[in-house]
Amino acid sequence: MSSESNKSNENLSVNGTNPASSQPKASNDEKHVMISYNWESQKLAKKICKNLEKHGYKVWIDIKYMQKNIYDQMDEAVRNAYVVLIFVSKKYQESENCRREASMAADLKIPIVPIYTEKNFKPEKFLNCVTAGQLYHDFTSGKSFDSIFKELCSKSIDSVNMPKVLITTKSTPSHRTPTPIGTNYCSKHRKQICLLVFLLLLAIVGAAVGGYFGFIGTAADANPNLTTNSNSTPAANSDLPRSCRDHYTSGSDTSGVYTIYPISDPIQVYCDQVRDGGGWTVIQRRFDGSLNFNRPWLDYRSGFGSASGEHWLGLDLISTMTSGGVQELRVDFVKRIFSERGDAKYSSFVVGDLSTEFSITSIGTFSGSTGTPNFMQNALNTKFSTSDLENDMESSRNCAESEEGGWWYRDCVFLSDRANLNGRYDLHFEIGSSNLVSSEMKIRPRTG
Ligand SMILES: [Ca+2]
Known part of the structure; x- marks a missing residue:
């Protein structure tokens, strides 16, 4: 129309x-x-x-x-x-x-x-x-x-x-x-x-x-x-790198933008080839607040930003990449106060497809830097929410609207064991009670 x-x-x-x-x-x-x-x-x-x-x-x-x-x-x-x-x-x-x-x-x-x-x-x-x-x-x-x-x-x-x-x-x-x-x-x-x-x-x-x-x-x-996940088309050629791990094992050990083929079309992603053994495909990246994360459902599905800057890879791709073999999830972040660095790691990370409204169905076991809460626990078995597609369980408020970003919200109360990595920069971008200046969510096929 x-x-x-x-x-x-x-x-x-x-x-x-x-x-x-x-x-x-x-x-x-x-x-x-x-x-x-x-x-x-x-x-x-x-x-x-x-x-x-x-x-x-x-x-x-x-x-x-x-x-x-x-x-x-x-x-x-x-x-x-x-x-x-x-x-x-x-x-x-x-x-x-x-x-x-x-x-x-x-x-x-x-x-x-x-x-x-x-x-x-x-x-x-x-x-x-x-x-x-x-x-x-x-x-x-x-x-x-x-x-x-x-x-x-x-x-x-x-x-x-x-x-x-x-x-x-x-x-x-x-x-x-x-x-x-x-x-x-x-x-x-x-x-x-x-x-x-x-x-x-x-x-x-x-x-x-x-x-x-x-x-x-x-x-x-x-x-x-x-x-059908719109990105679920299998890669056309199994020799093509499907993730940053494939680039890493081929000898590319410098972090930066790479092309991967988790589906038949080429996808640009940022690869962290340094931390914790390298081979991490970055699915979310914020470091200066220049990219608006208060976006509708379709943007969160298809992704926004760019691999060289602040970026959300997109739920379709995240679902596709986490459904084919066990993936680890790693989150690296820097707090606003004292620029303190922290990290969290989950031994498994599975995001369901569109039919589940991209629910997180597995997080495995948690480990992290001292003082880092097990913040994904609260997101487990919850659907993804955006301001225009409210899936949270809090009846009185639309969490994605009040937090100004899409996330796996259970409720809108942010206690010490929660995180909102897509919330408004300088306000709702936080892990526990700490405001952040940067975050990277990244996945890697688990070995062993
Ligand atoms: Ca609600």
């Missing part, structure tokens, strides 16, 4: 029909395919909308429904979507409203289907974050519209539409109307998909009983794409 798009009340009118006039408005009990696009992609958005409706899908597109407040409409539209088609383009990436829409869909775990509309454009930052790893459909590839549209329906939309119907106990999906046999290729494999999704839901409910998931699976749970 563009900021301009709500200015238009233009209805769809294609081939002499006017679907808008017969289309029911989005309501709480009906799910739809949502089209999320920026203004310059409107022609393609309308064409896809028209074709989806022709094949019986209920579709939400802003030019039909934008009558109330833009944010209320956006909120309602995303919440009532069972899948969101995102029209990937540079303008989409630059639009604040599009960012809100995509972020909300991602946070609500609604399946996202990237539609490529701009040749040679590679999404970055939040757009990469919400679309990476998802099956995409490239309408700039030169293949016919019909063949790409067919794949969009059969491989992406139909594969996620049934769980919502099952959960809402409707025997007939309200967002679909029958279309002549032979023309609705989108529904061709629906029975099989329904059965498959039902089995998946059973598995998820089973897992929920085990206490891992919530009460019942959602469409998002049933879609492995959604819970």
Whole structure:
């Protein structure tokens, strides 16, 4: 959605029909395919909308429904979507409203289907974050519209539409109307998909009983794409260095910025090749307060800053790197008072993936310099929180908001056994009762 798009009340009118006039408005009990696009992609958005409706899908597109407040409409539209088609383009990436829409869909775990509309454009930052790893459909590839549209329906939309119907106990999906046999290729494999999704839901409910998931699976749970860590693509070449430890064992014993391949794409990180035997991949680094750490969920997921300066590597990568073999965690810090140095070390550090909201699931055993509290103990088994995604257990306050930084908050009370390494510099950046001037969180594969 563009900021301009709500200015238009233009209805769809294609081939002499006017679907808008017969289309029911989005309501709480009906799910739809949502089209999320920026203004310059409107022609393609309308064409896809028209074709989806022709094949019986209920579709939400802003030019039909934008009558109330833009944010209320956006909120309602995303919440009532069972899948969101995102029209990937540079303008989409630059639009604040599009960012809100995509972020909300991602946070609500609604399946996202990237539609490529701009040749040679590679999404970055939040757009990469919400679309990476998802099956995409490239309408700039030169293949016919019909063949790409067919794949969009059969491989992406139909594969996620049934769980919502099952959960809402409707025997007939309200967002679909029958279309002549032979023309609705989108529904061709629906029975099989329904059965498959039902089995998946059973598995998820089973897992929920085990206490891992919530009460019942959602469409998002049933879609492995959604819970796929966007950075979980395996490294393309096992000979490439996966971490700073690989660089160290190859003879690079100077600390600095290195390129590693924990996934197939190259990642720039700072390597500590000196302390405690070297080979440490730095996942968080602060030393002068120049980088704002009071950031939203998607920034904490995808990372911010740079490897040569203050830096947060990103939860997706941290999760990926800590899930493949046991990692040690080391934290080096300098206190504001007397510039006293300290360190803490944990024999294991595992951060779960997106489906766990990046919970810390293991910290192993603690050791550290004299007087250093076992501060990660309090963070164990807690989800990550940001000001816009509150996962803390304190009912009266949003800890990430009051502490001005994302962290694994249990509560907002900072006692001597807590730390907040991402809190506001000069105020909430602390371990125990000590304010800090610098910190480095770093991981290394454990040997032995
Ligand atoms: Ca709270």
